[in-house]
Amino acid sequence: MTSSSEHATSPEKNAPAASVNHVELTVNGVSYPLHLGTDRNLSSVLRGEVGLTGTKEGCDDCECGACMVLLDGQPVNSCSYLAVQAAGRAITTVEGLAGDDLHPLQRNILAAGGVQCGFCTPGMLMSAEALLERTPLPSDEEIRIGLSGNLCRCTGYARIIEAVRATSVELDGVRRSSVTE
Amino acid sequence: MTVLSSDLPPFRRADGPDKVTGSGRYTADLSVTGMAYAKLCFAKVAHGRIRRLDVTAARELAGVFAVITADDVPDLLYSPVIPDRRLFARDVVRFEGEVLAAVAAVDAETAERAVSLIDVEIEPLPVVNDLEAALKEDSPLVHEDWESYEATGDTPRDRNVATFSSITKGDAASAMDTADVVVSSRYVADGSHAVPIEPRSVLAQWEGDAVTIWTSSQVPFEARAGVCETLQLPTNRVRVIVPHLGGGFGGKCGFHFEAHVAALAKAAKRPAKLVFSREEEFLAPDRRRESMIVELTTGVTNDGEIVARQGRVLIDNGAYVADAAFFPQLAAMHVGGPYRIPAIELEASLVYTNHQPSGSVRAPTAPQACWAVESHTDELADAVGLDPVEFRRRNIVHTGDEGFAGQVYGEIGLDECLERAAASLAASVAEVPLGSHEATGVAVSWWPSFGVPAGANVKMQEDGSVQIITGAQECGTGAVMTLADIAADELGVEPSDIRIVYQDTAVAPTGPGATGSQTLLNHGRAVEAASRQIADQLRELAAAELEAAAGDIVLADGQAGVAGSPGASLAIADLAASAAQADLLLGSASAPVPEYPTVSAVCVGDQGMAAWLAPQFSCHAVRVAVDPDTGVSRVLEVHAAHDSGTILNPIGAHGQVEGGIVMGIGQALTEGTQLGEGLQRNAGLLEYKLQTIADVPTISTQFVEIDTPNAGPRGSKGLAEAPNVATAAAIANAIRGVIGSSVRTLPMTAERVWSTIEEARV
Ligand code: FES
Ligand code: FES
Numbered sequence: 001m002t003s004s005s006e007h008a009t010s011p012e013k014n015a016p017a018a019s020v021n022h023v024e025l026t027v028n029g030v031s032y033p034l035h036l037g038t039d040r041n042l043s044s045v046l047r048g049e050v051g052l053t054g055t056k057e058g059c060d061d062c063e064c065g066a067c068m069v070l071l072d073g074q075p076v077n078s079c080s081y082l083a084v085q086a087a088g089r090a091i092t093t094v095e096g097l098a099g100d101d102l103h104p105l106q107r108n109i110l111a112a113g114g115v116q117c118g119f120c121t122p123g124m125l126m127s128a129e130a131l132l133e134r135t136p137l138p139s140d141e142e143i144r145i146g147l148s149g150n151l152c153r154c155t156g157y158a159r160i161i162e163a164v165r166a167t168s169v170e171l172d173g174v175r176r177s178s179v180t181e
Numbered sequence: 182m183t184v185l186s187s188d189l190p191p192f193r194r195a196d197g198p199d200k201v202t203g204s205g206r207y208t209a210d211l212s213v214t215g216m217a218y219a220k221l222c223f224a225k226v227a228h229g230r231i232r233r234l235d236v237t238a239a240r241e242l243a244g245v246f247a248v249i250t251a252d253d254v255p256d257l258l259y260s261p262v263i264p265d266r267r268l269f270a271r272d273v274v275r276f277e278g279e280v281l282a283a284v285a286a287v288d289a290e291t292a293e294r295a296v297s298l299i300d301v302e303i304e305p306l307p308v309v310n311d312l313e314a315a316l317k318e319d320s321p322l323v324h325e326d327w328e329s330y331e332a333t334g335d336t337p338r339d340r341n342v343a344t345f346s347s348i349t350k351g352d353a354a355s356a357m358d359t360a361d362v363v364v365s366s367r368y369v370a371d372g373s374h375a376v377p378i379e380p381r382s383v384l385a386q387w388e389g390d391a392v393t394i395w396t397s398s399q400v401p402f403e404a405r406a407g408v409c410e411t412l413q414l415p416t417n418r419v420r421v422i423v424p425h426l427g428g429g430f431g432g433k434c435g436f437h438f439e440a441h442v443a444a445l446a447k448a449a450k451r452p453a454k455l456v457f458s459r460e461e462e463f464l465a466p467d468r469r470r471e472s473m474i475v476e477l478t479t480g481v482t483n484d485g486e487i488v489a490r491q492g493r494v495l496i497d498n499g500a501y502v503a504d505a506a507f508f509p510q511l512a513a514m515h516v517g518g519p520y521r522i523p524a525i526e527l528e529a530s531l532v533y534t535n536h537q538p539s540g541s542v543r544a545p546t547a548p549q550a551c552w553a554v555e556s557h558t559d560e561l562a563d564a565v566g567l568d569p570v571e572f573r574r575r576n577i578v579h580t581g582d583e584g585f586a587g588q589v590y591g592e593i594g595l596d597e598c599l600e601r602a603a604a605s606l607a608a609s610v611a612e613v614p615l616g617s618h619e620a621t622g623v624a625v626s627w628w629p630s631f632g633v634p635a636g637a638n639v640k641m642q643e644d645g646s647v648q649i650i651t652g653a654q655e656c657g658t659g660a661v662m663t664l665a666d667i668a669a670d671e672l673g674v675e676p677s678d679i680r681i682v683y684q685d686t687a688v689a690p691t692g693p694g695a696t697g698s699q700t701l702l703n704h705g706r707a708v709e710a711a712s713r714q715i716a717d718q719l720r721e722l723a724a725a726e727l728e729a730a731a732g733d734i735v736l737a738d739g740q741a742g743v744a745g746s747p748g749a750s751l752a753i754a755d756l757a758a759s760a761a762q763a764d765l766l767l768g769s770a771s772a773p774v775p776e777y778p779t780v781s782a783v784c785v786g787d788q789g790m791a792a793w794l795a796p797q798f799s800c801h802a803v804r805v806a807v808d809p810d811t812g813v814s815r816v817l818e819v820h821a822a823h824d825s826g827t828i829l830n831p832i833g834a835h836g837q838v839e840g841g842i843v844m845g846i847g848q849a850l851t852e853g854t855q856l857g858e859g860l861q862r863n864a865g866l867l868e869y870k871l872q873t874i875a876d877v878p879t880i881s882t883q884f885v886e887i888d889t890p891n892a893g894p895r896g897s898k899g900l901a902e903a904p905n906v907a908t909a910a911a912i913a914n915a916i917r918g919v920i921g922s923s924v925r926t927l928p929m930t931a932e933r934v935w936s937t938i939e940e941a942r943v
Contacts, residue, residue: 053210054203056427058378059459063866066378094203106201110194113832116840117657118200119207119379119427148875151866153378153428154657156839157874 023087027052028096034083042078042086043067046093054094054122058151065150068123069093075130077149094122097129104170105129109163116154124150128164136175137168193676195662196425196655205425208382208397209456216384217246217285219445219455220292221438222299223465224274224281227310227535227859228323229303231272236282239295244287246449248295254444255413262506263332263343265324268411268440274303275323275500276537277860278465283441285449289456308535308859312474312495315341315532323500323533336506337786341533343498346510346786348517348586351524356489360480362564366557370549370927371853372472372497375542376871379427380462383442386452391418392443399429399656400436400694405686407436408443419443423684426695429656430844431542432468434696435504463864467503468540469854471496475516475553485567487576490585492516494529496546499538505531507788508539508546514586514790515550518558519595519627519798520576522585525782535859541696543841544628544902548848548909549927555624555910556923569623569914570603577625586791587781594824594885595798599625601883605820606802618809619817620918623802624910628903629793630892631697632775636690637707639668639768641715643761645739645754647672647679649711652692653704654684658901659833660700664708666829667894671712672719673736673753690771698899701829702795705894706772714768722756775891795892797899798824798885801842801907803878805915812935814916816846816878819908823882826889826898838882838904845908847872853928 018039025032027050034049046055058066060079067079070092097103105128115121124147131138131146138146143164152160199205236248251269258264270279282299286292307321314320323341332338337345357363384395398404401421408419421439438455446453474495480488494512498505509529517527562572577599578584580592606621638650649668655661665679682688693699720734723741733744742750760766780791804818819842828834851870855862863869888896909927916934917923924937
C-alpha cells in the first residue's frame with residue numbers, strides 16, 4: 001500500500017494574487033509611499049520595504065509578541081495585522097523610541113539586566129511603552145497583565161518587571177517636577 | 182519579585198544598545214544583493230520509503246532558481262560518534278522533519294509554491310514510537326543497516342539501541358538485601374523543546390570557491406565543521422559568522438541547515454536565505470529534549486542512610502543520534518544524583534525511534550532525570566519517616582566525600598546550598614504560613630563543567646585600547662561580555678576600553694562556542710592567558726623605564742606603577758604608543774585543558790561523563806499551590822542556592838538562574854511534546870505553552886561562592902545550564918505534598934495532577 005504525503009498543490013495556492021495597492025505608511029514620523037499587496041502583513045513590510053528590522057518575528061501567529069508595534073499608541077502584533085490597514089495611522093516601532101538619548105525604558109531594561117538575547121526586547125519595550133501611556137504608575141499586577149502577550153525565554157521576566165517599575169517611577173518624578181515648575 | 186541587591190555592579194552589555202534600539206542585526210534581518218529565498222521540503226511522515234521524489238514541476242516554476250535533493254550533494258553519512266544520516270533523505274525517511282529537498286526562489290511565496298509542487302510518494306513503514314517496544318527482538322528497526330555504521334569510541338550498540346552505558350560500583354544486589362526499606366518507582370518524562378524566541382535563519386553567499394554563511398548558531402566552529410564534512414570543503418573555504426543570536430538553549434547547538442543552504446546557494450548561483458517558521462523550528466532541528474523512562478529501586482536503613490540503588494533509564498534518541506551518544510552515561514549520573522551511595526548498578530540506553538532527533542537542550546537529560554530521582558528521594562524520606570531536607574542532609578555529598586561513581590570531591594558547597602535554600606523558604610513560610618492547598622518541595626541537583634580547548638587573541642592598540650578576538654559565541658547569557666572584565670583586570674584598564682570581536686570563524690581561534698556552559702570556563706581561560714602575555718610585555722616595558730623589577734610592576738587604573746613606590750608610574754596608553762613603534766603588544770593563547778578527575782566505578786560505554794570537572798551544585802526549594810478541583814498547580818516562590826564557584830558577573834548570574842528556573846517551571850507544568858504516530862501534535866506556541874510574565878513566581882537566588890581550583894578563570898565554574906535542573910523536581914515534591922501522591926509523568930499538567938488525585942481517591 002502506498003500513500004502520498006501532503007505535497008499536492010492545495011487550492012489556495014492557485015488563488016489569484018492579492019491586488020496591489022498604493023499606500024502611504026507613516027512609521028516613526030516618516031512617511032513611506034509603497035505599492036503593497038493587500039495580503040501583506042505589517043511586520044513583513046516594516047522589515048522589508050521600510051527596512052526597519054528592529055521589529056522581530058517569532059511566530060507569525062499572534063503568540064509571542066516579538067512583532068509588537070504601536071498603532072496610534074495602541075499595541076498591535078504586526079505579524080497579524082494587514083499593512084494596508086495601517087495606512088493613515090501613526091506607526092511606532094522600536095527604532096522610534098529613542099530620541100538623542102535612549103528612552104528611559106531602554107536605559108532601565110539594560111540597567112536591570114532585563115536583556116539577554118534581546119530578541120523579545122523590541123516587542124517587550126513597545127508593550128511597556130503602551131502600558132505606561134495608559135497607566136503611568138502600574139502595579140506589579142498591571143505590569144504583568146500589560147506584558148503578558150510578550151514571551152521571553154531568557155530572563156525569567158523579573159528584571160523586565162523591575163525595569164518597567166523603575167521607569168514608571170522615573171517618569172512620574174519628571175511629570176511631578178514639571179507640574180511644580 | 183527578585184530584589185536586586187544594591188551592591189551589584191552595573192551590568193555591562195556591550196551589545197545592549199544594539200538590542201534595545203532595534204539596530205542590532207539578527208540573521209533573519211540580513212539581506213544581500215540578489216538574494217534568493219530558501220524553503221525546505223520535509224517528509225511529514227514519521228517512517229517510510231521514498232517511492233517517488235519528482236522535483237520537475239518545482240524546477241519549472243517561474244521564479245525558481247534551484248531545487249536540490251540528495252542527488253545534488255556528496256553522498257555520505259555524517260554525525261558525531263555514529264554517522265547515521267544524510268543532509269537530504271535517500272530511500273528512507275525516519276522522522277517527519279527529515280529534509281527531502283530545498284528550493285531557492287525569487288521570493289518566499291514562490292519558494293513555498295515550488296515546495297508544494299514537489300511530487301512525493303512515501304510508502305509508510307511501521308513507526309517505532311514506544312521505547313520499551315523498540316527494545317523487543319521483533320521490533321521494526323529504525324535503521325535496518327545500523328551494523329554498517331562506522332561508530333567511533335566505546336559504544337555498545339544493538340539494533341534500536343544506539344548507545345548504552347552502565348555505571349557499577351560494589352554489589353548492589355547484595356547491599357540491597359541489607360536495607361531495612363526498599364522503594365521502587367517508575368517515572369516517565371515527555372520530550373520538550375528549547376524554544377528560543379528567534380526561529381533560526383541561515384544565509385549563504387559564495388564568492389568564487391569560498392562560502393560565507395551567516396547563521397543563528399550557538400557553535401559557529403561546529404557548524405563550519407559540519408559544512409566542510411558534508412559538502413567536502415576544506416576548512417579554509419567556509420566562513421561562518423553569527424550575527425546577534427536570539428537565544429538557543431542548546432536548540433541551536435550542533436550543525437543544522439548551514440550546508441543545505443550553502444549547497445542551495447551554489448546551485449542557484451546566488452545567495453540564499455532560509456528563515457524558519459515557528460512550526461519548522463519545532464519540527465525540524467535535531468535538538469529537542471529527550472523523553473525518558475526512569476525506573477529506580479533504592480534501599481535505605483531505618484535511620485535514613487542509602488545503602489544501594491539499582492536503576493534503568495531509557496532515553497528517546499529519535500531518528501538520528503546527533504550529539505546524544507553520551508546521554509545514557511549522563512542520565513545515569515543524574516539518576517544516581519549528588520549522593521553517597523556505596524553500592525550501585527545503573528543502566529541506560531539511548532533508543533532509536535521515529536521521532537525528531539534528541540540533542541543537547543540546556544542541561545541535557547538532567548531536569549527529567551533529576552525530577553525522577555528527587556521524587557524518588559522524597560518517597561524514600563517518607564518511607565523512613567524523615568523530613569525531606571533531613572534525609573538529603575544525611576546522604577548528599579559533602580567536601581571530601583566520594584560520590585556514587587567513585588569520584589572524590591574537593592571543596593564543594595552542596596550542603597550549604599541545601600541549608601540556604603531550605604532556610605530561605607522556611608523564613609518565608611514562617612512569615613506567610615502555607616495556605617490550605619499549598620505545600621513546599623525541595624530538590625538538589627548537580628551538573629558538570631566541561632573543559633575543552635579554546636583559544637584567544639588579544640591586542641593592545643596604540644592608544645591603549647584593547648581588542649579581544651575570541652571564538653566565543655554570545656547567545657544572550659552575557660558571558661562573552663564578562664571576557665572583557667577578565668582582560669581589563671589583567672591589563673589594568675577599564676572594561677569600556679575593550680572591544681570584543683567574536684562570532685566569526687575566519688578571524689577567531691577555535692573554541693566550543695555557547696554550549697555546555699563553557700563560555701567563561703574555556704574561552705575565559707584563553708582570554709586570561711592571552712591578556713597575561715600582554716601584561717607581561719607591559720611590565721617589561723614599564724620596568725625598563727621606571728628602573729624597577731618587572732615583577733614589581735602593578736597594572737591598575739590605566740597606570741603601570743611600582744609596588745611600594747606610589748610616585749613612580751607610567752600611563753599604560755603611553756607604553757602602548759611606544760610599543761606601537763617597536764614590539765607590538767599581542768597576546769595569543771590556547772588555554773590548556775584542565776586535568777580531569779578519575780572515578781573508581783566500572784563504566785561500560787564510557788563517554789567521559791562519569792568524571793566531573795568542577796561540578797556545579799544547587800538546591801531549589803519551592804512553594805506551590807494546587808487547586809484540587811482542577812489540578813492546576815501554581816508555583817508561588819522559588820528559593821535557589823547555587824554553587825557555581827566564584828561569580829564574576831552577578832547580574833548576569835542572577836539572570837541565568839531566573840531564566841533557568843522559569844524554563845524549569847514550564848518543563849514541570851506545561852511543556853511537553855504530544856505525539857501521535859510519531860508526529861508532533863503541538864508544534865506551536867499556543868499548544869506548547871511557555872511561561873508568561875503573568876505566571877512567574879517570586880525568585881530569590883543565593884550563590885555559595887567557592888574559589889574552585891582546576892576550573893574556570895578566577896575559580897569560576899559554568900552556570901547557564903545548572904539553574905534549569907532542579908526546579909521541576911522541587912515542584913513535583915511540593916505537588917506531592919499537597920495531593921498526597923506522586924505525579925509520575927512529566928510535565929505535571931493539570932489533567933495529570935487531577936487524574937492522580939482521582940486515582941488516589943479510588
Ligand atoms: S511574530 Fe507576531 S506575535 Fe509572534
Ligand atoms: S531576552 Fe531572549 S527572549 Fe527575552
